[in-house]
Amino acid sequence: MHKLKALxxxxxxxxxxxxxxxxGMKNKYIGRILLLVLAGLLAVPSITLSIVIYDSLQIIGQTxxxxxxxxxxxxxxxxxxxxxxxxxxxxxxxxxxxxxALPIREDSLIISKLATVYIYLLVVSTLILGPALLIYLxxxxxxxYLLILSLMTLILAPLLPLMISSxxxxxxxxxxxxxxxxxxxxxxxxxxxxxxxxxxxxxFGNYFEDPExxxxxxxxxxxxxxxxxNFPPSIWLTRAFTxxxxxxxxxxxxxxxxxxxxxxxxxxxxxxxxxxxxxxxGSSNGRIYFxxxxxxxxxxRRNILIILKEPMFLMNNGIVLIAPIFIIAILLIQGDYxxxxxxxxxxxxxWLLILSVFIASPALMGNITATAITxxxxxxxxxxxxxxxxxxxxxxxxxxxxxxxxxSSLLFLVMALFIIPFSLELYGLxxxxxxxxxxxxxYVDIVINIFRPHLNWTNPTAAVKNNLNVVFSLxxxxxxxxxxxxxxxxxxxLFVGSNQLVFISTIIFAGLYILVRTYVYRQGAEKFEKxxx
Amino acid sequence: xxITKGISKIYDGHKKAVDNLNMDIQQGEIFGFLGPNGAxxxxxxxxxxxxxxxxxxxxxxxxxDIRKNPVQAKNNFTYVPDHPDIFNSITGIDYLNFLAxxxxxxxxxxxxxxxxxxxxxxxxxxxxxxxxxxxxGMKQKLLISGALLPEPKIIIxxxxxxxxxxxxxxxxxxxxxxxxxxxxxxxxxxxxxxIVETICDRVGIIKEGRLxxxxxxxxxxxxxxxxxxxxFMELTxxx
Numbered sequence: 001m002h003k004l005k006a007l008x009x010x011x012x013x014x015x016x017x018x019x020x021x022x023x024g025m026k027n028k029y030i031g032r033i034l035l036l037v038l039a040g041l042l043a044v045p046s047i048t049l050s051i052v053i054y055d056s057l058q059i060i061g062q063t064x065x066x067x068x069x070x071x072x073x074x075x076x077x078x079x080x081x082x083x084x085x086x087x088x089x090x091x092x093x094x095x096x097x098x099x100x101a102l103p104i105r106e107d108s109l110i111i112s113k114l115a116t117v118y119i120y121l122l123v124v125s126t127l128i129l130g131p132a133l134l135i136y137l138x139x140x141x142x143x144x145y146l147l148i149l150s151l152m153t154l155i156l157a158p159l160l161p162l163m164i165s166s167x168x169x170x171x172x173x174x175x176x177x178x179x180x181x182x183x184x185x186x187x188x189x190x191x192x193x194x195x196x197x198x199x200x201x202x203x204f205g206n207y208f209e210d211p212e213x214x215x216x217x218x219x220x221x222x223x224x225x226x227x228x229x230n231f232p233p234s235i236w237l238t239r240a241f242t243x244x245x246x247x248x249x250x251x252x253x254x255x256x257x258x259x260x261x262x263x264x265x266x267x268x269x270x271x272x273x274x275x276x277x278x279x280x281x282g283s284s285n286g287r288i289y290f291x292x293x294x295x296x297x298x299x300x301r302r303n304i305l306i307i308l309k310e311p312m313f314l315m316n317n318g319i320v321l322i323a324p325i326f327i328i329a330i331l332l333i334q335g336d337y338x339x340x341x342x343x344x345x346x347x348x349x350x351w352l353l354i355l356s357v358f359i360a361s362p363a364l365m366g367n368i369t370a371t372a373i374t375x376x377x378x379x380x381x382x383x384x385x386x387x388x389x390x391x392x393x394x395x396x397x398x399x400x401x402x403x404x405x406x407x408s409s410l411l412f413l414v415m416a417l418f419i420i421p422f423s424l425e426l427y428g429l430x431x432x433x434x435x436x437x438x439x440x441x442x443y444v445d446i447v448i449n450i451f452r453p454h455l456n457w458t459n460p461t462a463a464v465k466n467n468l469n470v471v472f473s474l475x476x477x478x479x480x481x482x483x484x485x486x487x488x489x490x491x492x493x494l495f496v497g498s499n500q501l502v503f504i505s506t507i508i509f510a511g512l513y514i515l516v517r518t519y520v521y522r523q524g525a526e527k528f529e530k531x532x533x
Numbered sequence: 534x535x536i537t538k539g540i541s542k543i544y545d546g547h548k549k550a551v552d553n554l555n556m557d558i559q560q561g562e563i564f565g566f567l568g569p570n571g572a573x574x575x576x577x578x579x580x581x582x583x584x585x586x587x588x589x590x591x592x593x594x595x596x597x598d599i600r601k602n603p604v605q606a607k608n609n610f611t612y613v614p615d616h617p618d619i620f621n622s623i624t625g626i627d628y629l630n631f632l633a634x635x636x637x638x639x640x641x642x643x644x645x646x647x648x649x650x651x652x653x654x655x656x657x658x659x660x661x662x663x664x665x666x667x668x669x670g671m672k673q674k675l676l677i678s679g680a681l682l683p684e685p686k687i688i689i690x691x692x693x694x695x696x697x698x699x700x701x702x703x704x705x706x707x708x709x710x711x712x713x714x715x716x717x718x719x720x721x722x723x724x725x726x727x728i729v730e731t732i733c734d735r736v737g738i739i740k741e742g743r744l745x746x747x748x749x750x751x752x753x754x755x756x757x758x759x760x761x762x763x764x765f766m767e768l769t770x771x772x
Contacts, residue, residue, distance in 0.1 A: 286661035288626045290633075290644040298634045302620065309622030378618035385582045386635050387607040529603065530586050533579070 003104050007112040012119065038471060043127045046070075050132040054139065063136065068238040070132035071157065075234075077128050078121045078161035086117050086165050088312055088461040107266035114162060114262075121158035129157055136241070149240055149248070156255050160233060163258035167265065296396065299388070303400035306375050307368070312460035313375060317368055321408040324361035325415070343420050352426055353498035355416060360434035362408035367473035369445035372397035373453045373531070374463050380455050381533050390525040394446060398520075401442040409434050429499075433506045440513040443520050445473050450524050453531050534560045534609075534687055534718040535581060540590030542576050542742075550576040552742040554590070558720055558735075560686075561713050565733035566722040569769050573742040574722040575615060578691050581720070582612045595686060610687035611636075611680035615695070615722075617672035621664035625656065625675050628664060629682060636683030643682065650678040653704050670696040677705060681712070688712060690721040694728060706732050730761040740769050 239247035535558040579585040599606040633643040651657040654674040673696040738746040
């Protein structure tokens with residue numbers, strides 16, 4: 001027990017240390033304040049959603065369903081966040097061999113590693129489920145039973161997705177470890193899994209927010225039963241909140257059962273999957289060539305390969321670049337929108353806006369240059385000692401993003417061409433808007449990374465996910481969107497239709513692009529030269 | 534070839550890693566840079582190569598200020614770091630071709646040099662493999678081959694002999710000597726005093742960021758009957 005405690009503590013310290021240094025804040029107090037503000041901002045949608053759902057459920061007199069709904073939401077989000085994190089911690093961490101040599105039981109090693117994932121998921125659960133529990137507690141009148149139950153729910157909530165994810169990963173890790181393309185397979189599996197979870201979330205999301213839908217479901221045999229059939233812990237939890245101690249027991253028993261299953265399979269997990277996966281040897285010998293290529297080709301290739309060859313980077317960038325297609329597909333499947341509706345005459349004045357945003361979505365959702373320097377980690381020195389100017393070094397990082405985003409935008413454009421036959425003029429204007437926005441955002445993001453490079457990461461997740469650069473980059477995008485929305489709302493007369501908005505935006509973005517580009521190659525390049533390793 | 538004029542490096546406003554370091558490394562010499570752990574050797578080499586910016590002072594590479602004209606200055610040298618942390622999801626030959634393109638080495642020349650260098654280090658047959666399948670020593674050999682490939686005026690190496698087997702260590706020493714005999718310059722740091730003693734024309738000893746001795750091997754040894762190891766111990770303890 002002493003060894004397990006020591007190991008768990010060191011893993012937790014390592015995780016927290018990596019996470020806080022990954023945030024890249026020199027002043028720890030500002031960093032902490034920023035983290036709290038960020039947590040507050042992240043909790044806002046959850047607070048709003050909980051209030052809306054609570055008000056809807058009050059009409060039908062079943063407010064405890066708020067717990068069902070938000071618990072399910074939090075479980076889904078914990079799967080979304082936890083799955084790649086578990087894969088990263090187990091398969092792509094560099095300490096597997098070091099840990100294997102320690103005189104510690106294999107199940108202890110697994111459990112100590114899972115402790116870091118638990119903390120991560122606890123934060124996710126607190127942000128999503130926490131507000132719902134608080135709202136329910138306030139409205140139901142504080143009682144010791146409810147308070148203890150709420151705390152227990154919050155503490156236990158991460159266990160279920162944590163254990164289920166780990167148990168799912170076990171056989172797959174075992175299968176993948178035998179393949180020479182194991183990292184690629186894990187990435188692919190991860191993407192498919194996340195797309196599935198996200199699809200489930202989008203598909204069922206509407207049921208909880210629409211009181212009519214809830215009533216319809218209730219009439220058809222009871223809402224709790226319908227959900228409960230698919231996911232019994234949510235039904236037990238809901239009944240626990242209405243006072244059923246048996247349900248409390250069932251919920252606790254399930255969590256304990258999963259812990260035991262994991263404990264008994266941990267040995268197999270460690271030997272057959274982790275150690276086998278961590279072996280790097282056995283690379284096949286490729287062709288030896290001596291072909292001369294241009295310097296620009298080599299530098300762009302290097303930046304693209306850094307993304308393609310690191311599963312975590314590939315997954316992260318791949319998802320943001322294809323996510324818009326997936327979201328649109330889900331919206332169409334759900335029936336919220338249809339192609340006929342998009343192509344109708346009433347929507348005509350919005351065609352250019354919709355098309356422009358769709359084609360530009362890879363640039364809007366992806367923020368590849370925000371981590372272009374960070375991604376290199378300890379190998380950053382390589383290009384620093386080469387006879388390449390700072391401006392040139394930055395240029396090829398930015399060009400890499402522009403190539404990847406534009407390739408994705410081009411795919412979207414071709415897709416749109418086949419789906420809705422708008423005029424070529426419309427496609428041309430939308431493509432121009434997309435190109436200008438892609439250029440602007442690629443340059444804006446590199447400024448963030450020049451100011452906040454984080455090269456001392458030991459886990460690729462820290463480079464692209466646990467990184468405030470990504471948050472800053474998304475906030476800038478949200479800010480741009482908000483400015484235009486407010487402008488459109490305050491001065492509606494200035495715009496005849498959305499076409500004018502797109503046209504004016506393109507000009508403004510082009511101006512901003514010239515300004516930011518000038519800054520990057522002057523002051524930005526100087527600052528880049530000063531980045532220490 | 535390499536001149537440092539009063540360079541200093543202060544971390545976090547108070548930690549002095551290097552303090553007013555003056556060195557003048559001549560063309561055609563092998564200069565050994567010695568010092569205990571944490572003395573400031575790596576920091577100095579990183580400043581000379583432009584990876585770190587000095588807090589004060591000036592660094593001239595073949596007469597070119599590395600801060601003012603970094604690209605021109607960097608055209609004159611290649612660098613091998615103490616840890617072979619390189620982008621390792623590519624093959625060894627990808628890495629060498631990458632360097633050859635950056636330093637503008639012709640196809641004919643790269644073919645000859647890559648074959649010779651990697652042949653001498655015994656990694657020619659492994660060049661088609663991914664670098665992440667290489668051992669520490671193989672990575673080190675690949676980095677050294679890459680540094681020698683462009684035939685630069687100066688080669689800067691930080692603890693280059695650490696991961697090498699005796700045969701490769703000997704190969705490197707003879708390559709360093711051959712490079713200097715052709716008019717090139719080698720600056721390297723090491724803990725291996727017997728190697729420094731046998732191959733260096735001059736040595737610099739650094740302690741707590743300050744250069745406490747800098748002279749030819751003969752001059753240093755003429756002042757004492759002791760071995761370089763004893764002189765090193767004496768200097769680094771008393772300074």
